[in-house]
Amino acid sequence: xxxxxxxxxxxxxxxxxxxxxxLLAGTDRTEQELLRRSFDIATFEHKEMLYRSGDAGDWLYxxxxxxxxxxxxxxxGAERIVRLARAGDTIGLSSLARTPYRRTAIxxxxxxVCRVATEFVRRYNLTHPESMEDLLGKFQAELxxxxxxxxxxxxxxxxxxxxxxxxxxxxxQEHTEAPLPNxxxxxxxxxxTAETASRVTAEFRREGVISGIHMDRCACDVEALRRxxxx
Amino acid sequence: xxxxxxxxxxxxxxxxxxxxxxLLAGTDRTEQELLRRSFDIATFEHKEMLYRSGDAGDWLYxxxxxxxxxxxxxxxGAERIVRLARAGDTIGLSSLARTPYRRTAIxxxxxxVCRVATEFVRRYNLTHPESMEDLLGKFQAELxxxxxxxxxxxxxxxxxxxxxxxxxxxxxQEHTEAPLPNxxxxxxxxxxTAETASRVTAEFRREGVISGIHMDRCACDVEALRRxxxx
DNA sequence: CGTCATTTTGAAGCCCGTCAATCTAGGTGG
DNA sequence: CCACCTAGATTGACGGGCTTCAAAATGACG
Numbered sequence: 001x002x003x004x005x006x007x008x009x010x011x012x013x014x015x016x017x018x019x020x021x022x023l024l025a026g027t028d029r030t031e032q033e034l035l036r037r038s039f040d041i042a043t044f045e046h047k048e049m050l051y052r053s054g055d056a057g058d059w060l061y062x063x064x065x066x067x068x069x070x071x072x073x074x075x076x077g078a079e080r081i082v083r084l085a086r087a088g089d090t091i092g093l094s095s096l097a098r099t100p101y102r103r104t105a106i107x108x109x110x111x112x113v114c115r116v117a118t119e120f121v122r123r124y125n126l127t128h129p130e131s132m133e134d135l136l137g138k139f140q141a142e143l144x145x146x147x148x149x150x151x152x153x154x155x156x157x158x159x160x161x162x163x164x165x166x167x168x169x170x171x172x173q174e175h176t177e178a179p180l181p182n183x184x185x186x187x188x189x190x191x192x193t194a195e196t197a198s199r200v201t202a203e204f205r206r207e208g209v210i211s212g213i214h215m216d217r218c219a220c221d222v223e224a225l226r227r228x229x230x231x
Numbered sequence: 232x233x234x235x236x237x238x239x240x241x242x243x244x245x246x247x248x249x250x251x252x253x254l255l256a257g258t259d260r261t262e263q264e265l266l267r268r269s270f271d272i273a274t275f276e277h278k279e280m281l282y283r284s285g286d287a288g289d290w291l292y293x294x295x296x297x298x299x300x301x302x303x304x305x306x307x308g309a310e311r312i313v314r315l316a317r318a319g320d321t322i323g324l325s326s327l328a329r330t331p332y333r334r335t336a337i338x339x340x341x342x343x344v345c346r347v348a349t350e351f352v353r354r355y356n357l358t359h360p361e362s363m364e365d366l367l368g369k370f371q372a373e374l375x376x377x378x379x380x381x382x383x384x385x386x387x388x389x390x391x392x393x394x395x396x397x398x399x400x401x402x403x404q405e406h407t408e409a410p411l412p413n414x415x416x417x418x419x420x421x422x423x424t425a426e427t428a429s430r431v432t433a434e435f436r437r438e439g440v441i442s443g444i445h446m447d448r449c450a451c452d453v454e455a456l457r458r459x460x461x462x
Numbered sequence: 463c464g465t466c467a468t469t470t471t472g473a474a475g476c477c478c479g480t481c482a483a484t485c486t487a488g489g490t491g492g
Numbered sequence: 493c494c495a496c497c498t499a500g501a502t503t504g505a506c507g508g509g510c511t512t513c514a515a516a517a518t519g520a521c522g
Binding site: 413414415425426429430432433446 | 468469470471
């Protein structure tokens with residue numbers, strides 16, 4: 001059991017989508033070495049779980065590439081995706097508050113993550129209190145994300161929500177191509193049923209708003225989506 | 232212009248709903264004095280604004296009593312309440328990340344808050360790095376709150392959402408009486424129209440689930456609400 | 463007592479959920 | 493290579509819940 005993690009090379013760090021963060025930069029050569037030895041890298045395939053709600057929160061994860069869904073369950077048992085994490089996003093921050101993970105994290109596409117022990121970050125902050133602002137900024141970004149999901153993806157008609165989701169999925173991509181979740185996941189993301197999600201995507205495809213043969217990827221007409229999203 | 236704030240007495244601190252937090256406790260007598268002099272108290276009436284989205288984030292607020300709604304606007308201009316803050320809750324934490332406030336805070340009832348300059352908290356943390364965990368815990372609590380709103384108050388039928396909202400409003404109260412927002416605000420809280428909110432509350436009243444003559448307060452049959460909420 | 467805001471209630475229509483049937487793509491074994 | 497199987501996607505039909513528009517009722521306040 002347990003995912004296999006490997007060490008971090010300096011080449012890994014060169015390509016790191018979060019290398020601008022002070023916390024990870026290190027001030028001198030020996031410190032950079034210390035930081036590098038404290039991090040691990042692993043790849044998760046589609047549908048693989050990073051951690052489960054209730055697990056001891058011993059690690060922070062930094063997404064290097066891919067897409068991770070963070071799930072929470074309502075009192076009535078229904079599953080709801082409360083956030084999507086992409087390259088450069090940090091997940092598992094709740095562990096810093098010495099609490100178990102409150103959400104379940106599952107890869108939606110092939111995903112590479114870099115992990116670090118929460119205990120290490122905690123100790124590092126005692127000797128580098130000025131790095132706290134980076135952490136708070138990260139937390140802040142996570143709060144922003146939660147708000148965005150709340151306001152953008154759970155209000156308006158199914159068409160409007162779907163358009164906003166697709167816009168979210170194409171941003172930060174070079175091309176207008178977006179990874180397309182399956183209909184069940186779309187439903188959990190937007191608070192609608194899988195059937196409605198299917199109807200809307202089929203309709204978008206007929207109207208030429210999205211196109212592409214494959215089921216799990218599509219090219220988007222960003223302008224058209226923006227028109228629909230503002231309803 | 233600008234709200235009038237007054238100094239904090241030791242008596243205020245005795246009654247503080249957040250006096251268990253280390254950050255606010257102080258280690259010795261002189262430090263307690265320093266902390267007390269760094270805080271201010273003010274009262275906001277119903278509908279008064281604490282701060283507006285986009286304002287420079289220079290202050291943190293701790294709610295002593297009352298109810299504050301935090302609003303965010305969607306791209307289509309619709310207003311949505313993304314969080315309710317009550318006694319003991321901290322609002323304005325985003326300012327610690329050196330960013331402007333991202334939400335607008337408005338009192339929903341008569342509300343007393345204690346405020347502290349973000350700059351003070353930042354400096355305090357440099358000399359007391361161990362207090363950072365309290366801050367992260369606060370941030371974490373705010374994230375939890377956002378999730379709860381997302382999952383509980385924006386999924387399920389209008390009846391179910393309303394029941395959950397009422398349960399949220401009665402908890403932390405001694406009696407089963409809850410402050411009742413107006414129908415417009417209920418709509419913004421639950422993602423439904425004011426008319427539907429009115430219909431549901433009227434129905435609840437006819438069925439005896441809620442009762443009370445006043446429009447802005449009601450007594451709740453908590454057991455009945457729980458049955459409806461898990462529906 | 464009259465005015466204005468808010469709430470309540472009504473009626474019509476539509477969007478979405480539910481249930482079910484059909485279609486498609488991918489994988490398996492003969 | 494093809495028949496078969498299965499999971500997921502699509503599409504249809506129907507009913508119900510919510511929105512919309514509008515009117516009536518209620519309550520606060522000068």
